[in-house]
Amino acid sequence: GIQVEQSPPDLILQEGANSTLRCNFSDSVNNLQWFHQNPWGQLINLFYIPSGTKQNGRLSATTVATERYSLLYISSSQTTDSGVYFCAVDGGSSNTGKLIFGQGTTLQVKP
């Protein structure tokens, strides 16, 4: 099946710093999403981005489908950005609602 690898596994930032999280996947995908899991365990949908670039405030994401990777950019980080960031893909022939998750990047933003 499709493999999803995220890097780095852990990241510690000072408040105000910028960061880039990477997601590599082993096969073509028709669905790629980025999620943030906050310290209380809730999974929040950040981006649906099987290809192209999107921005939402201080966060943006780019997926280069032909090269099988996606990047999540966090600018001017805040302590509330702390948590785990997951990349998840659906590698089926069509969208089926079943996602394969990477292992996540744990981000800690220090004040």
Added chain:
Amino acid sequence: NAGVTQTPKFQVLKTGQSMTLQCAQDMNHEYMSWYRQDPGMGLRLIHYSVGAGITDQGEVPNGYNVSRSTTEDFPLRLLSAAPSQTSVYFCASSYCWDKCEQYFGPGTRLTVT
């Protein structure tokens, strides 16, 4: 909309007991899924459904049953709980048309002793 709701929030079972984790969504989403999350790991798909009456297995289906009699509900049954099923369980739903965003419930933390 309440979104995706899960009950209970916490549960402790003894080995061999059975129970049902409840999941409901009020967004009329066609797709629903169950995942488990173990410490330091990403989520792994247990079972999923593409519509009422249709279910299929994910990566880790052993020890779990599902059914989908209505669009709204997707219960997960543990037939005979084992300590290896200690985990946090997440239910999710999505509507796949022009895009396919998945929305998660708050999770159920299950401990099997």
